[in-house]
Amino acid sequence: MNVWAIAEVGQGRLSPISLELVAAARELADRMGERAEVVLLGYQVEDEAQELIRRGADLVYLADDPTLADYSTEGYLAILAALVQAKRPLVLLLGDTEMGQDLAPRLAQRLGTGLISGCTRLEMDLTEWLLLGTSPAYDDRLMVTSSIPEGRPQMATLRPGAIEPFPPDDWRTGSVEKVSVERVEPVVKIVEGGLEVPRPRLEEARVVVAGGRGMGGPEGFEMLRELAELLGGAVGASRGAVDEGWIGEEHWVGGAGGKTVKPDLYIACGISGAIQHYLGVKESKYIVAINTDERAPIMDLADVGVVGDVHEVVPALIEALKAQQEG
Known part of the structure; x- marks a missing residue:
C-alpha cells in the first residue's frame, strides 16, 4: 500500500523534480498512514539516496550501476517493471519531464495500468483508496480531476514546480535497499560523448x-x-x-x-x-x-x-x- 516516487538524476545529482516527487509521495503517504518510498537509478549516486531520506523518503530502492549513468528507456523500464511487480506499491509517481514523458506511458502499458499525466495537484480518496490527479486541459483553461479505479499501481506524472520540496532534515532516518541490475542491451548506444552539458528544462531550471x-x-x-x-x-x-x-x-x-x-x-x-x-x-x-x-x-x-x-x-x-x- 506504499507510495512510490521515481527519482531523476543528471550528472550524478538529483534533479529538482526528484525533491518535489518525494514531497508529493510523503504527503500522500502521511494521509494514508503508509510509507513514502523512492526508486533511484544511476551511477555513483549513494549520497543522493541519503538526500532523498533527508527530504522525506522512508526507504530508497537504489540501483547503482555504470550502465545506468545515462537514462535509457529499455534499461530503466526493465528494472522498474520488475521492482514494481515484486513490491506492488499502491501509487507510483514520476515527473512530467522528458524522462517521465518517455518512461511513464511505457511503464503503465507494461504493468497493465492507467496513467494520469501532467498533474498539478495530487490527493487521496481514503474511502476508495483512489489517487485523484488534477491537471490542466484545453490550454490550461480548465482543470480536470481523474482517477484510475481498476489498474494498480495508480500512476501519475507531476508537473515540475507544482509542489514545494521539503527542506532537508538531517535528523530523519530511513533505509536504503540495493536493487540488482538487469543488463539490457540498449536500442540506442552512445558511441561518443561531447563535453556540452545539457541545459535544464525551463520549468525545472534553478x-x-x-x-x-x-x-x-x-x-x-x-x-x-x-x-x-x-x-x-x-x-x-x-x-x-x-x-x-x-x-x-x-x-x-x-x-x-x-x-x-x-x-x-x-x-x-x-x-x-x-x-x-x-x-x-x-x-x-x-x-x-x-x-x-x-x-x-x-x-x-x-x-x-x-x-x-x-x-x-x-x-x-x-x-x-x-x-x-x-x-
Missing part, C-alpha cells in the same frame, strides 16, 4: 534568464543563451518576444499559454513586466530586472532593479562571469 521586446531581435537572445549557459540555467521569454518570432513558443513564460517557473534566480532582461508575465514568475525566490525604464512594472516587482541597456549590462555580466570561471 536559474532562468528571460528576454522581452527590449532584446531587439533574435540576436539578443543569443546573448541571453550565453549568459544562461554560464549560470547553468534556461532561457525564457515574454509573450511579446515570442509574438515577434525572435524565439520559440516553448520559451514563453507567463500568460494563459506560457509556462510557470519557480527558479532560485529569475533575470528579466528588457521585459516590461505585464501582470500576465508576473503571474508566471512570482514564485521565483529572487528576481533581478534589467531595463532602461526605471518606471517599468517589472522594476517594482523585482528584488533588484538595474537601470540600463541590456545590450551593455548583459555583455558586461558575461565577461565578469567568464573571468571568474577562468580565475
Whole structure:
C-alpha cells in the first residue's frame, strides 16, 4: 500500500523534480498512514539516496550501476517493471519531464495500468483508496480531476514546480535497499560523448534568464543563451518576444499559454513586466530586472532593479562571469 516516487538524476545529482516527487509521495503517504518510498537509478549516486531520506523518503530502492549513468528507456523500464511487480506499491509517481514523458506511458502499458499525466495537484480518496490527479486541459483553461479505479499501481506524472520540496532534515532516518541490475542491451548506444552539458528544462531550471521586446531581435537572445549557459540555467521569454518570432513558443513564460517557473534566480532582461508575465514568475525566490525604464512594472516587482541597456549590462555580466570561471 506504499507510495512510490521515481527519482531523476543528471550528472550524478538529483534533479529538482526528484525533491518535489518525494514531497508529493510523503504527503500522500502521511494521509494514508503508509510509507513514502523512492526508486533511484544511476551511477555513483549513494549520497543522493541519503538526500532523498533527508527530504522525506522512508526507504530508497537504489540501483547503482555504470550502465545506468545515462537514462535509457529499455534499461530503466526493465528494472522498474520488475521492482514494481515484486513490491506492488499502491501509487507510483514520476515527473512530467522528458524522462517521465518517455518512461511513464511505457511503464503503465507494461504493468497493465492507467496513467494520469501532467498533474498539478495530487490527493487521496481514503474511502476508495483512489489517487485523484488534477491537471490542466484545453490550454490550461480548465482543470480536470481523474482517477484510475481498476489498474494498480495508480500512476501519475507531476508537473515540475507544482509542489514545494521539503527542506532537508538531517535528523530523519530511513533505509536504503540495493536493487540488482538487469543488463539490457540498449536500442540506442552512445558511441561518443561531447563535453556540452545539457541545459535544464525551463520549468525545472534553478536559474532562468528571460528576454522581452527590449532584446531587439533574435540576436539578443543569443546573448541571453550565453549568459544562461554560464549560470547553468534556461532561457525564457515574454509573450511579446515570442509574438515577434525572435524565439520559440516553448520559451514563453507567463500568460494563459506560457509556462510557470519557480527558479532560485529569475533575470528579466528588457521585459516590461505585464501582470500576465508576473503571474508566471512570482514564485521565483529572487528576481533581478534589467531595463532602461526605471518606471517599468517589472522594476517594482523585482528584488533588484538595474537601470540600463541590456545590450551593455548583459555583455558586461558575461565577461565578469567568464573571468571568474577562468580565475
